[in-house]
Amino acid sequence: MSNTYLFTGFPGYLATALIEDLFRGRKSMEKVYLLHLPSMEKQAKKQVETWKEDQEVNTEKIELIQGDITQEGLGLNPSKATPLRKEVTHVFHLAALYDLAVPLLPAWKINVQGTREVNRWVSQCLKLERYIYFSTAYVSGKREGTVYETELIHGKGFKNHYEYTKYEAENLVHRMCQKIPTTIIRPGIVVGHTKSGATAKFDGPYFILNLVDALRNLPVLPYFGKGKARVNLVPQDYVIEATNYLAHHSESSGNTYHLTDPNPYTAKEIYEQLSYVYTDKYPHFPLPLGLANQSLKLRPLRKVLGIQREALDYFLCSANYDNRQAEVDLAASNIFCPDFFSYTETLVDYYREKRGDPSKHVSIL
Known part of the structure; x- marks a missing residue:
């Protein structure tokens, strides 16, 4: 039928x-x-x-x-x-x-x-x-x-x-x-496609790439808070x-x-991976999350850094999404969630290629 x-x-x-x-x-x-x-x-x-x-x-x-x-x-x-x-x-x-x-x-x-x-x-x-x-x-x-x-x-x-x-x-x-x-x-x-890196908009974790791109010439890259929350x-x-x-x-x-990813990385691990793949540098300078949050209340600064203040909340709240029903019902399909680090370079390559395209960036209010 x-x-x-x-x-x-x-x-x-x-x-x-x-x-x-x-x-x-x-x-x-x-x-x-x-x-x-x-x-x-x-x-x-x-x-x-x-x-x-x-x-x-x-x-x-x-x-x-x-x-x-x-x-x-x-x-x-x-x-x-x-x-x-x-x-x-x-x-x-x-x-x-x-x-x-x-x-x-x-x-x-x-x-x-x-x-x-x-x-x-x-x-x-x-x-x-x-x-x-x-x-x-x-x-x-x-x-x-x-x-x-x-x-x-x-x-x-x-x-x-x-x-x-x-x-x-x-x-x-x-x-x-x-x-x-x-x-x-x-x-x-x-996020983007594992083979092409293609994505509709540079939001979510792409805000990290916007930030790293804006600060890439600094001798030391900062990171926000302890970053212990797992981001799926x-x-x-x-x-x-x-x-x-x-x-x-x-x-x-x-x-x-x-x-969801059954083995998600912490916000800090994701930040470090994206920073290293994009700039060959790991972030080392800890910036208190409260200070970052207050600083990003300034719209001009948000626009320069290309990051929404609301994104910082995901550095704090850590939930573990049990996906056993999905795994059971997908078992016969050979469809599974790959490790984020296995396709990070593909995502970054696409970002490099398209970062100058205004249609790929969300409006920072």
């Missing part, structure tokens, strides 16, 4: 990569509908045109549809929405605001209200086989210690509005699990391949998966 797919979050980077991997790995595809905002029509059409040069992506099976997940009925034309609800077998919900520094109201509108509307729409699909919701391991907020895939509810607070709104959104999705077949994906912090980094290709596999795995309905 052929599947019909609907993706939100197109032409976003992860949605685009998931679609490409889907075409390469699955032959039983009837149609792929890609929901995009009207303001993103030009970029969406450009991506489809690019795919026409890819022999593995059958663009005749792709249809772009305008909509808005924050609106009732996803903002779809009723004449389009009715047949879609009769056709779609798999819904991938990736649309979200991912910025660590995002204000609460826009994050709530897209991440929470948007997910509420997607949930409502999905519940009306007549042939639905799987609803795949893209969350984050960091719905754990300020929790420390071991976090299990079966856990969500906590009262420990959050490091930023992104974490908080994704937590609230996942709560909404959990309420759907007994009504419709749902799979929740919680990746760690997604995962490559894009692992997350993409694992998500597509689990989305079609017969046993994954109703499950939540930590797509």
Whole structure:
């Protein structure tokens, strides 16, 4: 039986990569509908045109549809929405605001209200086989210690509005699990591809590279605090391949998966590795985290160093993401998370090549 797919979050980077991997790995595809905002029509059409040069992506099976997940009925034309609800077998919900520094109201509108509307729409699909919701391991907020895939509810607070709104959104999705077949994906912090280094934006650990690049001519590089917190980094290709596999795995309905590194490095170890690969120098000068935090309250300094102040919180909060369910259900696939140090040079090479591209850098507010 052929599947019909609907993706939100197109032409976003992860949605685009998931679609490409889907075409390469699955032959039983009837149609792929890609929901995009009207303001993103030009970029969406450009991506489809690019795919026409890819022999593995059958663009005749792709249809772009305008909509808005924050609106009732996803903002779809009723004449389009009715047949879609009769056709779609798999819904991938990736649309979200991912910025660590995002204000609460826009994050709530897209991440929470948007997910509420997607949930409502999905519940009306007549042939639905799987609803795949893209969350984050960091719905754990300020929790420390071991976090299990079966856990969500906590009262420990959050490091930023992104974490908080994704937590609230996942709560909404959990309420759907007994009504419709749902799979929740919680990746760690997604970095570039292990083979090409390609990534959408230089955020997360790339802020370290921005900082090291800005300070590379100093005789001694600084580092922040003790850096004992473990930071969970995962490559894009692992997350993409694992998500597509689990989305079609017969046993994954109703499950939540930590797509995380089972052996993550500490913030200091990651900082040292990136610094050495980029500059051939290890950082030696300890800068108290409190002082760094106060200094980065100055916007001009944040812009010069290319780092968001919110990123420093990940040097402090240490959670261990248990991923046993993911490992069990991925066992037959030969898909696993590689060691971060095994592909660090590839990530740094891509950063070197693209660091002058303004589109790769997030806005530092």
